[in-house]
Amino acid sequence: MSKVEQNIPINKGNYSMDTPEREALFEKYRGQGWEEEYKEYRANWTKYAKEKIVSDYPLLVDIELATICNLHCPMCYTITEEFACHVHRGVMDFELFKKIIDEIAGKVPAIRLSLRGEPTLNPNFIKCIHYAKQAGIKEVSSLTNGSTLTPEFMEKMMLAGLDWLTVSIDGINEEYEKVRVPLKFADTVEKLKTFKELKEKYEVHRPVIKAQGIWPSVKPHVEEYYHTLAPITDLVAFNPLIDYLDNDTDIVYDEDFGCPQLYQRLVIGEDGKVMACSNDENGRMCMGDVKTQSIHEIWHGEPLTKMREAHAKMGGFKDLELCKLCYLPRKTEDSETSSVDGREFIIRNYVGRTQEIGK
Numbered sequence: 001m002s003k004v005e006q007n008i009p010i011n012k013g014n015y016s017m018d019t020p021e022r023e024a025l026f027e028k029y030r031g032q033g034w035e036e037e038y039k040e041y042r043a044n045w046t047k048y049a050k051e052k053i054v055s056d057y058p059l060l061v062d063i064e065l066a067t068i069c070n071l072h073c074p075m076c077y078t079i080t081e082e083f084a085c086h087v088h089r090g091v092m093d094f095e096l097f098k099k100i101i102d103e104i105a106g107k108v109p110a111i112r113l114s115l116r117g118e119p120t121l122n123p124n125f126i127k128c129i130h131y132a133k134q135a136g137i138k139e140v141s142s143l144t145n146g147s148t149l150t151p152e153f154m155e156k157m158m159l160a161g162l163d164w165l166t167v168s169i170d171g172i173n174e175e176y177e178k179v180r181v182p183l184k185f186a187d188t189v190e191k192l193k194t195f196k197e198l199k200e201k202y203e204v205h206r207p208v209i210k211a212q213g214i215w216p217s218v219k220p221h222v223e224e225y226y227h228t229l230a231p232i233t234d235l236v237a238f239n240p241l242i243d244y245l246d247n248d249t250d251i252v253y254d255e256d257f258g259c260p261q262l263y264q265r266l267v268i269g270e271d272g273k274v275m276a277c278s279n280d281e282n283g284r285m286c287m288g289d290v291k292t293q294s295i296h297e298i299w300h301g302e303p304l305t306k307m308r309e310a311h312a313k314m315g316g317f318k319d320l321e322l323c324k325l326c327y328l329p330r331k332t333e334d335s336e337t338s339s340v341d342g343r344e345f346i347i348r349n350y351v352g353r354t355q356e357i358g359k
Contacts, residue, residue: 006258006314014212014326015337016237017226017345019087026235029205030164033136041138049260052312057107058299060265062278063100065125066091066117067270070146071180086282091122092270096291098131103295105135114143115267121148126156133161141149141207143168145181147190155198162207167192167233171217172225180216192232207266208234215240215347219338226340231316240349242327252351253318257329259311266299274298276307279326 016023031038045059050069068089104111111132113119119142122128132140141164148166157165169188170176176185195209211229218225218238229236268274268290269283276285285307288298298304308314310323317323327350336347 007256008258058266062267064115064296065119065122110139129160
């Protein structure tokens, strides 16, 4: 495979608005107890993508525990007709989860138990965390809308060994409540306070808690957003609104783009089907099926190999309809800045992409 000089973005679209000191602590706590391996894992996250190295196993396996969700946020693809037509609604069977973990334990350092739905709606959510940690998975992370976070559930999550939890918090007060219907901002803040108290009670740093919001909801009250959430979380971050609803037609691309995910992670849907990447929301391209194939076989299989070959060519992503719709190849512009306590940060918006929720 030819290796051309491409722009291969790492962690594009996910930006911290926090202090360097808190960012460093967040990283420290993520790697606590496996420091050298963690350092290697994070270095390889960049190295494998930049150098187009196909490792024996992926660095991260996304395991979707649920495609169902209990909210209907206006910017989310799960509310679209296409999603309803193409994606099976359900939760992953625990035996299938065990099959995945039994193969990758000791070979894959990290798993993420979330993708399209609300993972905590899977009745085996806690059991999945415990099984993965007992098997030796170093980092188990997940994302939640926060709706199910009772004190008892949070304590079980922590004791099972969850390492990192991202909580979607789109703005404060009425901004948050317009998006995350029927959740209330004050209730979510109280949940995060409780989680912090639980960690203090048990004298642990994990799970590290990251608050993440879409920029249009954060923007009206940036300082208040940060100062409300920073004391009760480990990191505060945001992301510009992307075209989850597939509304954009005039897309401006970074012509030198090469995809990092093809060398970093493998994404397994609730039904066992392997998607092209974490941005294949509607499962347009199936790379394999873990019910009948091994992770190793799929990772090195023909469908993913062909995708890598397409992306290895300059502009090759345009040969794939899925990739043409993805936000990763889209050109960004540093057209906006904001600040907290005089600390300025850049909003890297996508060229031509509206930052209006629901559009």
